[in-house]
Amino acid sequence: MIEIKNIEKSFGSNTVLKDISCVFEKGKTNLLIGASGSGKTTITKCIVGLHEVDKGAVLFSGENFSEMNQKQRKEIRKQIGFMFQGSALFDSMSVEENVKFPMVMFSKKTSKEMLDRVNYCLERVGMPNTNKLFPSELSGGMKKRVGIARAIAMNPKYLFCDEPNSGLDPQTSILIDDLINSITVEFDMTTIVVTHDMNSVLEIGDKVFFLYKGEKYWEGDRHDILKTENEELKNFIFASKFIQKLLNN
Amino acid sequence: MLLGKVFSKPEKGSIYWNLIIEEIYALGIGSLGITAIISLFMGAVITIQTAANIEGSWVPAYTVGYTTREAVIKEFSPTIIALILAGKVGSNIASKIGSMRVTEQIDALVIMGVNAPGYLIFPKIVAAVFINPFLVVISMFLGVGAGYLVSIYSGLLDPSEYIYGITYDFIPFSVTYALIKTVFFAFAITSIPAYHGYYTSGGALEVGKSSTEAVVYSSIVVLLINYILTQLLLI
Numbered sequence A: 001m002i003e004i005k006n007i008e009k010s011f012g013s014n015t016v017l018k019d020i021s022c023v024f025e026k027g028k029t030n031l032l033i034g035a036s037g038s039g040k041t042t043i044t045k046c047i048v049g050l051h052e053v054d055k056g057a058v059l060f061s062g063e064n065f066s067e068m069n070q071k072q073r074k075e076i077r078k079q080i081g082f083m084f085q086g087s088a089l090f091d092s093m094s095v096e097e098n099v100k101f102p103m104v105m106f107s108k109k110t111s112k113e114m115l116d117r118v119n120y121c122l123e124r125v126g127m128p129n130t131n132k133l134f135p136s137e138l139s140g141g142m143k144k145r146v147g148i149a150r151a152i153a154m155n156p157k158y159l160f161c162d163e164p165n166s167g168l169d170p171q172t173s174i175l176i177d178d179l180i181n182s183i184t185v186e187f188d189m190t191t192i193v194v195t196h197d198m199n200s201v202l203e204i205g206d207k208v209f210f211l212y213k214g215e216k217y218w219e220g221d222r223h224d225i226l227k228t229e230n231e232e233l234k235n236f237i238f239a240s241k242f243i244q245k246l247l248n249n
Numbered sequence B: 001m002l003l004g005k006v007f008s009k010p011e012k013g014s015i016y017w018n019l020i021i022e023e024i025y026a027l028g029i030g031s032l033g034i035t036a037i038i039s040l041f042m043g044a045v046i047t048i049q050t051a052a053n054i055e056g057s058w059v060p061a062y063t064v065g066y067t068t069r070e071a072v073i074k075e076f077s078p079t080i081i082a083l084i085l086a087g088k089v090g091s092n093i094a095s096k097i098g099s100m101r102v103t104e105q106i107d108a109l110v111i112m113g114v115n116a117p118g119y120l121i122f123p124k125i126v127a128a129v130f131i132n133p134f135l136v137v138i139s140m141f142l143g144v145g146a147g148y149l150v151s152i153y154s155g156l157l158d159p160s161e162y163i164y165g166i167t168y169d170f171i172p173f174s175v176t177y178a179l180i181k182t183v184f185f186a187f188a189i190t191s192i193p194a195y196h197g198y199y200t201s202g203g204a205l206e207v208g209k210s211s212t213e214a215v216v217y218s219s220i221v222v223l224l225i226n227y228i229l230t231q232l233l234l235i
């Protein structure tokens, strides 16, 4: 479980997060939704300490991350899988080396075990037999998927995916959603997924947090969300003409 | 601060060992060509200039060899090579680490729990401090050797006088002095660009900027260190 309590974050005079509190439960896929620039990426980076919060606290399984020293943070971070919005693959390494990297650094697995795990993860994200390619040889969506494979390589306790399926075709998108959801349940992970995609919200949103201009406007599950009375959330959800048409019919 | 992290205890020794070996190849072997070319021309030019200057004067002919040796060993090999490498290796380090910063690759390392400065910077510093003295020794031989070739082929001076000159009044401490300088230079031309790269923020444009700054600052620091060490060691 991850808890954030009253966190605030500004960049210079630009206040990006205003007094946000959320509980992200274990074994559930927690979604952060909101318009572009609403602060979704910033929240995830504050949680893992890439940005220091100005106020408030972040708790991993009840322990205050904000007050930990570097060494304690490191121990927590070894249990975190993080997929970046821009993938952040190591461009001097092949796909295989990228996915293997956290295991090489921190696990005691043999090379054979690591390779098996790499192949398994690549299989799960729908990219088998791409081991020897380099990031520069991959499409944007492929990079994302390698990013996910790298994030899940160590079977993390806490999984963060920043827009895992933006830029993917509908079928691959569903594959990724299913993957994230199933490993979350299977390994009892605390998973936080940032997304714009209403399809994902309705498919895998065990818990959904809606951000609007740096504030939390709404939280609930995927069943409640279509019945919401919150104007901003309604605008967000029903912005798609496609969904409007579906509902009208 | 950054240096503290660079030299803190590594996660897994064997990984660092491999990284250091890789960097020795990249920084050392990769710089062999440019070191050789510069050293040969440097030695040749010093020999020709000295020979031309003393021609027809009362100064003995062996002075040419003596001067070439002193200049190459004490000054030109360590300092010029360091300045050239500040450009070549320095810009490479700063832009590599800088682009990792702006594409969030460093953040990715940090989140995994890797000591990013240690992983990215430490192997480069160690590799340069280890391999640069070898480069400089090679440079010394090539520089002084180039002078010998000049003496044979240019007809400006007698090769045997040159050989006498380069062995005349040789003080081994000159080499030690040059190598001490080299170690300090190697540290400067890797750590300064690494620092600039690590604290890059923004995009591709800033990567270019920090790479330029890195080269300028490390070159200036090389010259400063050179001045300070010369005062300390030779006086």
Ligand SMILES: Nc1ncnc2c1ncn2[C@@H]1O[C@H](COP(=O)(O)OP(=O)(O)OP(=O)(O)O)[C@@H](O)[C@H]1O
Binding pocket: A011, A014, A016, A034, A035, A036, A037, A038, A039, A040, A041, A042, A043, A085
């Ligand atoms: N490192 C930074 N320095 C300064 N401002 C930043 C930084 N990162 C984000 N911001 C600002 O914070 C705000 C929220 O950005 P954030 O990346 O969290 O948005 P987001 O919800 O993830 O958007 P998107 O859906 O487009 O990815 C933006 O106004 C952005 O300008």
Ligand SMILES: [Mg+2]
Binding pocket: A040, A041, A042, A085, A162
């Ligand atoms: Mg974002």
